Amino acid sequence: MTQGPIIIIGAGVAGVTSFYELAARGIATVLIDGQTEVAQGASFANGAVLHPSLPDPWNNPGIAAPLFASVFNPLAPMKLHLGQVPNLLGWGADFLRNSAPARHRAITLANYALAQYSTRQTDALRDLLGLQFEAAEPGTLKLFHTDSERADALEMARVLAPQGLVYEELDREALFAREPSLAHAKSAADALTGALYFPDDRVGNARLFCEQLLAHAKKLGGEVRLGAQAGKLHREGNRVVGVEVDGELLRGQVVVSAGVGARDILAPLGLNLPVQPAKGYSLTLSTQSLSGPRLTHPLVDPRLHIAVTPLADRLRILGMAEFMGHDRTIEPRRLRLLQKFFERLMPDMAAQLDWENGEAWAGLRPMSSDGRPFIGATPMQGLWLNVGHGHLGWTMAVGSARLLADLISGTKPEIDAAPFAFSGRKL
Numbered sequence: 028m029t030q031g032p033i034i035i036i037g038a039g040v041a042g043v044t045s046f047y048e049l050a051a052r053g054i055a056t057v058l059i060d061g062q063t064e065v066a067q068g069a070s071f072a073n074g075a076v077l078h079p080s081l082p083d084p085w086n087n088p089g090i091a092a093p094l095f096a097s098v099f100n101p102l103a104p105m106k107l108h109l110g111q112v113p114n115l116l117g118w119g120a121d122f123l124r125n126s127a128p129a130r131h132r133a134i135t136l137a138n139y140a141l142a143q144y145s146t147r148q149t150d151a152l153r154d155l156l157g158l159q160f161e162a163a164e165p166g167t168l169k170l171f172h173t174d175s176e177r178a179d180a181l182e183m184a185r186v187l188a189p190q191g192l193v194y195e196e197l198d199r200e201a202l203f204a205r206e207p208s209l210a211h212a213k214s215a216a217d218a219l220t221g222a223l224y225f226p227d228d229r230v231g232n233a234r235l236f237c238e239q240l241l242a243h244a245k246k247l248g249g250e251v252r253l254g255a256q257a258g259k260l261h262r263e264g265n266r267v268v269g270v271e272v273d274g275e276l277l278r279g280q281v282v283v284s285a286g287v288g289a290r291d292i293l294a295p296l297g298l299n300l301p302v303q304p305a306k307g308y309s310l311t312l313s314t315q316s317l318s319g320p321r322l323t324h325p326l327v328d329p330r331l332h333i334a335v336t337p338l339a340d341r342l343r344i345l346g347m348a349e350f351m352g353h354d355r356t357i358e359p360r361r362l363r364l365l366q367k368f369f370e371r372l373m374p375d376m377a378a379q380l381d382w383e384n385g386e387a388w389a390g391l392r393p394m395s396s397d398g399r400p401f402i403g404a405t406p407m408q409g410l411w412l413n414v415g416h417g418h419l420g421w422t423m424a425v426g427s428a429r430l431l432a433d434l435i436s437g438t439k440p441e442i443d444a445a446p447f448a449f450s451g452r453k454l
Contacts, residue, residue: 031055031269031277031278031279031280032054032055032056032057032250032279033049033054033055033056033057033279033280033281033282033411033435034056034057034059034269034270034277034279034280034281034282035049035056035057035058035059035281035282035284036059036060036257036270036281036282036283036284036285036292037059037060037283037284037285037286037288037289037414038058038059038060038062038065038066038067038237038241038251038253039065039066039067039068039069039070039237039284039286039420040066040070040233040236040237040420040421040424041284041286041413041414041416041420041424041427041428042058042060042065042282042284042285042413043058043065043066043237043240043241043244044240044424044425044427044428045282045284045413045427045428045431045432046058046241046244046249046251047240047241047243047244047247047249047428048425048428048429048431048432049249049432049435049436050244050247050248050249051244051247051432052432052436053247053248054432054435054436055248055250056244056248056249056250057249057250057251057252057277057279058241058244058249058250058251058252058253059252059253059255059257059270059272060252060253060254060255060257061254061255061256061257062253062254063253063254064238064253065234065237065238065241065253066233066234066237066238068286068287068390068391069286069287069390069391069392069393069420070233070234070237070420070421071233071234071388071390072234072309072311072343072345072386072388072390073233073307073309073345073390073420073421074309074325074334074336074343074345074418074421075161075230075231075232075233075325075336075338075343075421076167076228076229076230076231076325076334076336076421076422077142077145077146077149077228077229077230077231077421077422078142078167078225078228078229078325078327078419078422079139079142079143079145079146079192079227079228079422080167080169080184080187080192080194080223080225080227080228081167081169081327081329081418081419082135082138082139082141082142082187082419083131083135083138083183083398084125084131084134084135084138084397084398084399084417085105085305085332085348085394085398085417085418086122086123086125086126086131086397086398087126087131088126088127088128088131089126090105090123090126091123091126093105094107095107098112101360102360102361102364104330104331104332104333104346104347104348105332105347105348105349106347106348106349106350106351107350108349108350108351108352110351110352111350111351111352114303114352115303115350117299117301118301118303118396119396121301121396121397122396122397125396125397125398130397131398132186134397134398134399134446135183135186135187135398136186136187136190137399137443137446137447138398138399138419138423139187139190139192140190140442140443140446141400141423141426141427141430141442141446141447142419142422142423142426143190143191143192144426144441144442145422145423145424145425145426145427145429146227146228146229146422146426148425148426148429149229149231149424149425149426150229152240152425156239156240156243158236158239158240159235159239160231160232160233160235160236160239161230161231161232161235161338161339162229162230162231163229163230163231164229164230165228165230165323165324165325165337166224166225166226166227166228166324167224167225167228167324167325167326167327168197168202168205168206168222168223168224168225168324168325168326168327169222169223169224169225169327169329170202170219170221170222170326170327170328171219171220171221171222171223171330172218172219172220172330173220174220176220176329176330177220177221180223180329181196181223184223192225192227193225193226193227194223194224194225194226195223195224195226196221196223196224197221197222197223197224198220198221199218199219199220199221201221202219202221202222205224205324206322206323206324206326207320208319208320208321208322208323208373208376209326209372209373210320211373211374211375212371212372212373224324228325230325230336230337230338231421232338233420233421233424252272255272255273256272256273257270257271257272257285257292258270258271258272258273258274259271259295260281260292260293260295260296260410261276262296262407265406265407265408266407266408266409267280267281267296267407267408267409267410268409269281280409280410280411280435281409281410281411282411282412282413282431282435283410283411283412283413283414284412284413284414285414286391286393286414287302287303287304287353287391287392287393289302289393289412289414289415290302290303293405296407296410298405298406298407298449300401300412300414300415300449301395301396301397302393302394302395302396302401302414302415303350303393303394303396304350304352304353304391304392304393304394305348305349305350305391305392305394305417305418306347306348306349306350306351306354306355306389306390306391306392307345307346307347307348307349307389307390307391307392307418308345308346308347308357308358308361308362308365308387308388308389309343309344309345309346309365309387309388309389309390310343310344310345310362310365310366310382310385310386310387310388311338311341311342311343311385311386311388312341312342312343312344312380312381312382312384312385312386313340313341313342313380313381313384314337314340314341314342314380315340316379316381317376317379317380318379319375319376319379320376321337321376322335322337322342322373322376323337324337325337326372328346328368331346331347331368332346332347332348333345333346333347333364333365333368334346335369335372342380344365344366344368344369345365346365346368347361347364347365348392348394348418349361353391355389355390355391356389357387357388357389358389361389362387366382392416392417392418392420393414393415393416393417393420394415394417394418395415395417397452398417399415399446399447399452400413400414400415400416400417400419400423400427400447401413401414401415401447401448401449402427402430402431402434402444402447402448403430403431403434403444403447403448403449404434404448404449404450405449405450406449406450411431411434411435412449413427413428413431426442427447429441430442430444430447
């Protein structure tokens with residue numbers, strides 16, 4: 028039996044929540060990350076919304092044509108770069124295979140179960156520990172511009188309603204009554220025709236959440252090694268027995284929660300993790316000097332893969348997905364797309380924002396080829412995963428960590444773990 032603690036590689040929201048959940052069970056745990064602070068990757072300036080209402084993977088039925096066309100469109104919301112095609116052949120084939128309607132629906136249902144569970148557990152953890160992370164419960168508005176977009180949104184909502192999704196259909200006037208800051212969108216060229224309102228969605232700053240939860244985990248005895256480089260995983264036969272940390276072997280079982288870095292960590296063991304980086308952008312702007320109506324609900328435009336989230340004294344505009352490897356370069360044209368979207372949607376508010384001093388960010392979402400995260404054991408003893416959540420990392424974080432901790436400790440999970448297993452992928 029491997030001696031030592033459980034070692035978690037990766038201090039994003041998946042790693043920090045796993046760290047806390049294991050420490051809360053009295054399990055000796057070490058958290059390792061090369062950064063000197065937590066939540067410096069995809070958790071740093073993400074969408075800030077916990078949205079079980081949007082559990083459907085991005086490989087929706089019919090995605091093949093627009094994805095291939097995006098190769099020739101530099102401003103496509105979901106953009107495949109030609110140079111990445113050789114690197115994505117196997118992953119891409121599985122991505123498209125899982126876009127078949129029956130598979131996509133089954134994966135959406137599995138994701139919803141985890142996302143709904145996780146949102147409830149995040150609320151419970153916030154109340155238990157008194158966490159302050161700009162949490163709010165305004166609900167989300169999913170916008171549509173055409174009758175076909177309305178039909179697609181309603182179809183998805185009706186699929187999830189028997190599983191517990193609460194939603195309200197809003198026509199254009201009802202939308203403007205609920206969110207007055209959108210009133211001037213009436214004259215936009217692509218005028219809004221309505222929305223679905225999801226009252227159970229939440230807002231929260233994932234980075235602040237990680238920082239505060241880390242402090243609680245340390246009080247429970249968890250050990251943190253930030254600014255430490257995790258290297259090669261060591262094995263004895265079919266068992267992982269530890270990991271090199273700054274050149275020294277730290278013995279113990281290992282949890283890989285390293286986001287887009289997880290694939291390279293597992294590859295030397297012969298494990299092919301089908302997770303690829305999907306680059307997204309955000310712009311965060313101060314709202315302290317705004318006059319007039321302020322945005323009160325997060326907005327999601329699924330057609331453009333863009334969302335807007337109101338935080339305490341800031342506004343975050345985010346979106347898009349680029350498949351271009353591990354490149355984190357901030358592309359000005361992409362930021363301009365976010366700005367133009369907001370200017371069309373809320374021109375009066377846009378005119379008051381200080382765009383020159385907005386905080387620009389680009390992060391890499393760890394996207395699995397079928398749209399589900401990997402949570403639990405691997406074929407190698409002593410090696411566990413909590414990775415591959417894509418655009419649902421913040422939404423699923425606490426639930427995924429609790430599920431993982433249950434599996435490690437031998438406790439029966441509260442939800443079905445089978446859909447998220449590395450092997451089998453049962454639905």
